[in-house]
Amino acid sequence: MSRSAPAAGWHGHAQEHGEIVERSxxxxxxxxxxxxxxxxxxDLDAVADRATAAAADGYEHIDPRIGYIDTSFALPIGCPTxxxxxxxxxxATPSPPRVSESNDGFERALxxxxxxxxxxxxxxxxxxxxxxxxxxxxxAELPRLRLLVDTGHIADMGGDPCEYLxxxxxxxxxxxxxxxxxxxxxxSRGTVDVDAVARRLEQLDYQGLISIEYFDLPExxxxxxxxxxxxxxxxCAWRAK
Numbered sequence: 513m514s515r516s517a518p519a520a521g522w523h524g525h526a527q528e529h530g531e532i533v534e535r536s537x538x539x540x541x542x543x544x545x546x547x548x549x550x551x552x553x554x555d556l557d558a559v560a561d562r563a564t565a566a567a568a569d570g571y572e573h574i575d576p577r578i579g580y581i582d583t584s585f586a587l588p589i590g591c592p593t594x595x596x597x598x599x600x601x602x603x604a605t606p607s608p609p610r611v612s613e614s615n616d617g618f619e620r621a622l623x624x625x626x627x628x629x630x631x632x633x634x635x636x637x638x639x640x641x642x643x644x645x646x647x648x649x650x651x652a653e654l655p656r657l658r659l660l661v662d663t664g665h666i667a668d669m670g671g672d673p674c675e676y677l678x679x680x681x682x683x684x685x686x687x688x689x690x691x692x693x694x695x696x697x698x699x700s701r702g703t704v705d706v707d708a709v710a711r712r713l714e715q716l717d718y719q720g721l722i723s724i725e726y727f728d729l730p731e732x733x734x735x736x737x738x739x740x741x742x743x744x745x746x747x748c749a750w751r752a753k
Contacts, residue, residue, distance in 0.1 A: 544713070544718065544720070544721060544722045545572040545573055545590075545721050545722065546571060546572055546721075546722045546723075546724065546747055546750060546751065547566070547571045547572050547573030547574055547575060547587070547590045547721060547722070547723045547724070548566045548569070548571040548573075548574055548575070548723055548724045548725070548743055548747070549574075549575045549593075549684060549723050549724070549725035549727075550562045550563070550566070550574050550575060550576040550577075551725065551727045551729075551739070552566070552724070552725065552726055552727070552739050552740055552743045553565050553566065553740065554727070554728060554739070559574075559576045559577075559580050559585075560584065560585055560586075562574065562576070563576075563585040563586045563587045564585075564586040565740075566586070566587055567586035567587050569740070569744055569747075570747070571587065571724075571747070572587065572588075573587050573588050573589065573590035573721060573723070574587045574588075574589060574590060575589070575590045575591050575592060575593060575684075575723045575725075576589065576592055576593070577592060577593050577594075577595065578592040578593060578594040578595075578599060578603050579592070580592065590682070590721045590723055591603065591604050591632065591660065591681075591682040591721065591723070592604075593605065594628075594631060596608070597624050597628075598624050598625060598627075598628035598631030598633075599628055599631065600627070600628050600630065600631075601628075601630055601631070602630060602631075603628075603631050603632070604631065604632035604633070604634050604660035604682060605624070605628075605631055605632070605633065605634065606633075606634045606636055606639060607621055607633055607634060607635055607636060607639030607640055607641040607642060608620045608621050608624065608639065608640050608641075609638050609639060609640060610638060610639060610640045610642075611640070616640075617639070617640025617641075618640045618641060618646065618649070618650070620640065621633070621640050621641050621650060622650060622653055622654070625650070625654050625657055626653070626654060629654065629656050629657070630656075632658050632659055632660040632681055632682055633650075633657060633658075633659055633660065634659065634660040634661075634662055634665070634684075635647065635659065635661075635662075635665065635666065635669070635676070636662065636665040636668070636669070636693075637665060637668045637669045637693070642669055643669075644675070647659070647679070657679075658679055658680070658681040659676060659679045659680050659681065660680070660681070660682045660683070660684060661673055661676045661677055661679075661680040661682075661683050661684070662683075662684040662686065662725065663683070663684065663685050663686055663687075663688065663704045663709060664684075664686030664687065664688035664693045664694050664695075664704065664725070665688070665693050666688075666704075667687075667688035667689050667690065667692075667693070667702070667703050667704050668688050668689070668690065668691065668692060668693035669690070670690040672703075673704060673709055674705070674708050674709060674712040677709070677712050677713060677716060677718070678716060680718070680720065681720050682720050682721060682723070683709075683713070683718075683720060683721070683722050683723070684722075684723045684724070684725045685704075685706075685709070685722055685723070685724050685725070685746060685750060686704070686724070686725050686726060686746065687699060687702040687704050687706075687746065688702065688703070688704055689701045689702055689703045689704075690703070693734060694726055694727070694734060694736060694742075696742055696745065696746075697742070697745050697746040697749045698745070706749065706750060706753065707753065710750075710753050722750070724743045724746055724747050724750075725743070726739035726740075726742045726743045726746075727739055
């Protein structure tokens with residue numbers, strides 16, 4: 513299944529999406545553009561400043577919140593985030609939370625993505641659409657549905673990110689394990705097999721982008737002192753493959 517193309521002005525034209533124009537300062541032998549989610553630079557208030565810092569770190573695009581199409585940014589936009597609900601067009605939104613044992617959040621997801629069929633859904637451990645059964649059930653109603661696959665969130669659920677990649681139109685890369693959505697790339701507890709992810713994307717002839725994401729969100733129980741350093745460490749490990 514082909515991926516949904518971003519609108520003009522979001523990382524260029526659709527036919528260029530996912531192709532490397534020039535090598536990053538990080539160095540790479542891989543064919544996917546490697547960018548970063550702007551929350552890595554949450555200590556900087558302005559999104560433009562975050563893009564400038566990301567460019568200095570060698571990334572090739574940035575994923576901010578929806579609404580930024582400013583061509584004055586130091587980097588093009590990869591896949592913007594719409595939160596708390598998806599909007600029409602190219603963006604990604606986390607699954608709404610599971611609000612009860614009967615999973616009332618599933619019906620909310622059905623309404624939201626029916627109204628925004630080109631938006632990507634991001635599964636996560638607390639989401640109403642997270643397991644393969646839930647994804648299949650939603651796709652039975654919305655066959656165009658595609659995913660943003662966040663490897664750390666899939667690992668946090670105890671899953672294998674490679675099993676989700678066939679439906680991915682955007683990938684956010686992060687190490688993790690069951691109960692921990694973010695670990696350092698060298699943490700021995702990590703269950704995200706970065707080599708296996710790369711091989712699976714090659715097998716699928718993946719045409720999208722890769723974005724690195726780490727975050728300091730203590731209010732959600734996800735504290736991290738050095739998200740920028742951890743992101744760079746993972747980016748360098750990925751580039752070395």
